[in-house]
Amino acid sequence: MPVSSLHCPVCAKQINYKTSVSSILICPGCVCSYQKSEGTAQFLQQEKAVLEDMSPLRLGTMGQFEDKPFEVIGRIQYSFEKFYRNLWAVLFSERAYGWLAEAYGDYMMLQRKEFLLNASVVAKLKAGRTLELPDNKSYEVERVDINETIYMEGELPEHSKENIRFTSVELSTDNHQKALIHLLAHYKTTVYTGQLVPFKRFNFKHLRDLRDWI
Amino acid sequence: MTGFKLTSTETLPSPAVITCKGCSATIHIRAYLQTKYVACGSCRKLYTLTSTDHWSTLTSFKKTTTSPYLPVGKKGKLKGVVYEVIGYIQWKEVGPDYYWNEYTLFNPVYGYAFLNEYNGHWNYIVPTNIYPKVSDRSMEFDFDSHYYHLFLKYRATPVFAVGEFAWSITDTRTVVEEFIAPPYLLVKQKKTDSITWFQGEYTEPEQIREAFSIKAPAPEKIGIGAAQPMPFATDISSLKIFSIVAVLLLTIIHFFITFNVKEEEVFRNTYHAPAYKDPTPVVTSQFTIKEGLFSTSNMEFYLFAPLNDDWLEAEVTLINDDTGEEFQIEIGTEFYDGYDGGQYWSEGSQSSTRFLSAIPAGNYHLNIFPLKGSLSQEYNYTLKLTRNVPMWSNFFIILLILGLYPAIQWWRADSFEKQRWINSEYTI
Structure with a gap:
């Protein structure tokens, strides 16, 4: 994928990006976030740099999902009270975004959904309860956790603008479909749905060096 | 846990080294951000780590003579996956005096696995997203072509721990249910905010000893393990079908000959x-x-x-x-x-x-x-x-021989299962 770049207005470090459309860029130097639009970058806020979490993935990792190639271009790293998760932003060749969720050796390919959910129902969800989403699938709640910190890197399709402290609900269906719901402030929700995918099926390239582990 | 910068995206790092706030002993952190709890083997304290500078003592374990059979930090290849032992817990059931050992294994690509050892019997257990959708009261169910029975239901508390852990190990409200279909087992771990399923398989200690290159002999087996398969076992239901078919066939052949071949x-x-x-x-x-x-x-x-x-x-x-x-x-x-x-x-x-x-x-x-x-x-x-x-004696001798093997296998299986279920408050 072609690489374009601009210089960070704060630290002057070069920020490379691959999306032609509007996106969020995180400066690799000072970790400030910018809204990119037509070659200009508008400062958003100071972010936190991602931490070492032993993920085998990195920016630039390439893979395939349902025969469509993609490249990892950004990451949001969540540290929950009891859990952690990476949401890797992936860019498919046809300029479509996806989210590759990674936690404890599980990998899910997700899409952000514009579902309107009843936030008060989401707020009452507990492990073991079921919830039907607007995709007409019945999901069972596997985990409810509170996010504590967000870290970012690379290029993201949008700024989550999430309050750092929010409730995350992980759900699954009978046939390995997955959903993530982030219950944000002011009764807003962000919903991702998708499926579990075994690591090997992605045919990853340009991973971090795994020589001692594979 | 916060605090470890991503210093290189090229390679996975060696374990981070930190100093125990309680006794200044060296502690290795292999899973970095994934690790939320650390148990120091030296001062026997369990900490929750919110950063390298923020240590909160959760509990202090009593002095123990227990030492892990698989040392923390040991690497080995088990079931085709390279694992490093990153944690050890000696558990005790809340209430009865049952103790067992659990080893936490880590691989950055495939995540976590666990080795549970009780009375010399080992189970290899991994978290799974493919699990039966059954009610909380289910005591048996058919899943993935195996019929599972509830074997144990308990809550546990750690007696001793060393190493690093991604999840809380001190929440004694966590209810664990173990369902068995030897050599397989499914474990349901229900916390207030999560339900996690694990799938496991009985594993011979020799396999573990070889995988981690341990010279010392593994703990001696006592009794029958929860998921231990019966040695030289025959599937009783298949044997039953085979025996019925064989007896029917024998009877049909005998009567055919008797009635069609004239004396x-x-x-x-x-x-x-x-x-x-x-x-x-x-x-x-x-x-x-x-x-x-x-x-x-x-x-x-x-x-x-x-x-x-x-x-x-x-x-x-x-x-x-x-x-x-x-x-x-x-x-x-x-x-x-x-x-x-x-x-x-x-x-x-x-x-x-x-x-x-x-x-x-x-x-x-x-x-x-x-x-x-x-x-x-x-x-x-x-x-x-x-x-x-007509040779009726031959008919009955063959019938006896046909019935002998199933009878022996049934008797063996019955005795074996009775021994197994001694350790359970449930019955099959």
């Missing part, structure tokens, strides 16, 4: 056994054994002699006049009786039968060489040959 007398003659002389050898006239349903048939030799306190023996040769093939048999009869103390007694019989098998069709004659005991008795003896005689 037929092919020779009968009576000869004189004179007194004070040995009976004369006999060469019979020719008789024919006809072709039947099968190319050969069995042959019953029947000898009758109305003797008393005497014996008669005969060496009988059946000679095929067409081929010259000979079939020899010895047949004898003896009978004694009398009174002893006013009580009648008898021994032996005046008749006897012997069998030859696989006699082909053809023209035959018999050579009979009789011998008798007491020379003073005179009587007539009869020799009769009958072919295609």
Whole structure:
């Protein structure tokens, strides 16, 4: 994928990006976030740099999902009270975004959904309860956790603008479909749905060096 | 846990090294951000780590003589995955005095796995997203072609721990249910805010010893493990089906032969056994054994002699006049009786039968060489040959043999399962 770049207005470090459309860029130097639009970058806020979490993935990792190639271009790293998760932003060749969720050796390919959910129902969800989403699938709640910190890197399709402290609900269906719901402030929700995918099926390239582990 | 910068995206790093806030011992953190709890083997304290600078003591373990069989930091390849042992917990059931060992294994690509050891029996357990959708009260269910039974339901508390952990190990409200379908097991771990399923498999200690290159012998096996498969086991339900089919088949074949292959007398003659002389050898006239349903048939030799306190023996040769093939048999009869103390007694019989098998069709004659005991008795003896005689004894012997193996296997399985379920408050 072609690489374009601009210089960070704060630290002057070069920020490379691959999306032609509007996106969020995180400066690799000072970790400030910018809204990119037509070659200009508008400062958003100071972010936190991602931490070492032993993920085998990195920016630039390439893979395939349902025969469509993609490249990892950004990451949001969540540290929950009891859990952690990476949401890797992936860019498919046809300029479509996806989210590759990674936690404890599980990998899910997700899409952000514009579902309107009843936030008060989401707020009452507990492990073991079921919830039907607007995709007409019945999901069972596997985990409810509170996010504590967000870290970012690379290029993201949008700024989550999430309050750092929010409730995350992980759900699954009978046939390995997955959903993530982030219950944000002011009764807003962000919903991702998708499926579990075994690591090997992605045919990853340009991973971090795994020589001692594979 | 926060605090470790991503210093290189090229390679996965070596474990981070931190210093225990309690005793200054060196602690390695292999899973970095994934690790939320650290147990120092030196000062026996369990900490929650929000950053390298923020340590909160959760609990202090009592002094123990327990030492992990698999040392923390040891790497090995088990079930095709390279793992590093990053944590060890000695658990105790809340309530009863049951103790077991759990080793946390880590691989950055495939995540976590666990080795549980109780009384020398090991289970390899991994978290799974593919699990049965069953109600909280389910005690048995069919899943992935195996039938699982609830074996244990408990809450646990750590007695001792060392290493790093991604999840809280001190929440004694966590309810664990273990369902078994040996050698497999499914474990449901229900916390207030999460439900996690694990799938496991009974693993021989030798496999673990080899995987992690441990020289010391593994803890000795005591009793039967929860998911231990029965050695040399046969699937009882398959065996049951096989036995029923085999018995039915045997019965059908036997009755088919009995009703379709006619019993037929092919020779009968009576000869004189004179007194004070040995009976004369006999060469019979020719008789024919006809072709039947099968190319050969069995042959019953029947000898009758109305003797008393005497014996008669005969060496009988059946000679095929067409081929010259000979079939020899010895047949004898003896009978004694009398009174002893006013009580009648008898021994032996005046008749006897012997069998030859696989006699082909053809023209035959018999050579009979009789011998008798007491020379003073005179009587007539009869020799009769009958072919295609139903062999009920054979039928029942085969039936017994067919039933023996399933019976032994059933008895073994029953004894084995009783031993296994001693450790459970549930029954199968």
